[in-house]
Amino acid sequence: MSVHIFPDPFVPADILSAHESSLTAGSFGATASFVGTMRDFNEGDDVTSMTLEHYPEMTAKQLQQIIERSIQDFDIQDALIAHRVGQINPGEPIVLTAVWSAHRAAAFDACRFLMEALKSEAPFWKKETLSDNSQRWVEKNTPGYSD
Amino acid sequence: MSVHIFPDPFVPADILSAHESSLTAGSFGATASFVGTMRDFNEGDDVTSMTLEHYPEMTAKQLQQIIERSIQDFDIQDALIAHRVGQINPGEPIVLTAVWSAHRAAAFDACRFLMEALKSEAPFWKKETLSDNSQRWVEKNTPGYSD
């Protein structure tokens, strides 16, 4: 299991493949992953950049605990969370969650759990810069389950 | 949207990044993906290799239709399916599904739909070779929803 906090742009595929090279090939059958990417619009406005503030010591601890809970609660082999902080431009990845397991149901469930848990618990805060150079804090994450 | 059938090993990250380069950066906020990988064991036995038979014309048509249904039924921007055929060794990817959307709920839902639909509808058949060189057909896919 691993937690990464990146102050600079990261490439999700590189993080995944680096992590996967530490696992035994042939031992897992399912990998579910999710990447959240910065969009250039939000709530009807053009967004030119974003600053992601966080509480570093708490972030690391909370993300580690979220991964531990996923491994305890789902039948999975391993999990990973990577999160960007600092100034972010549109098109750049913000977050990566990934899960490895024997079967697909647990991988899908756990990958989604990681995203929902970090979106509601991990101490990150987004501040958007709009095209007129004004700034605004994102107020609230919306729940990610449609049902 | 794209469907790929590979008779030789493929690298999911390469397929994803090639596809993503055709999308407008900043236009999507969520990417959910799933990779099914060949395990070296199944139902208690060591599996040394696998042959994936398919019905080429029907496979292409069914996978295309599954992608079209996902775009019709979920609020997503784009989707991709890649599937391996022929002889496969443990540790090699068998299937990749990926979905791009504005928000994460639709990406997760649609990515899972792609896997469940292809597992129940696309004309592929797995034949395993065990460590004693005997061969057996995989009889049935199990459902992938835990609820």
Added chain:
Amino acid sequence: MAVYSPLVTTKGTISTLMTIKAKFFATLRESLNIEQVDVNSDEVANVTDVWRVATAGEPMPDHVLCSVNLEHMPADTVVKDGDEIAFFPPVTGG
């Protein structure tokens, strides 16, 4: 695709001598030892008939799936000249 052989009849209209293609996959291909066979369309009304003629009367195992022109279809589906019918066990891809 099936081969179409147009014939001009004595009345001057065009008829065709047609076949239905039957394909077998995976366990069915192995157990019946048939990969593909053409069936005379005059002899068959539906998919079940295609199975009977193509396999020379072998009983159809439970859980056999059928397709007509690359779409999943039930065994009582009516067939027509030029159709491609396939028989296969439950799919196990992904």
Added chain:
Amino acid sequence: MAVYSPLVTTKGTISTLMTIKAKFFATLRESLNIEQVDVNSDEVANVTDVWRVATAGEPMPDHVLCSVNLEHMPADTVVKDGDEIAFFPPVTGG
């Protein structure tokens, strides 16, 4: 981490002069113009007290979240010497 200053009392037992660290993030950091402040542990019993002393009596907005030693905790949580308390708005990562 808070600085611990051990003192030997006249009775020979060891006491400590301690502080509680209070941190503020995002909108709270900006609106209060406080990033971090130390609070004398003698003046506070729980997290709400830490807010009151650290902000010199500013009312606590609705929906403020609190943490004690990097864990989410309710505002009535009892605090002790050396604790690190943080106040922040709803999180918006991911």
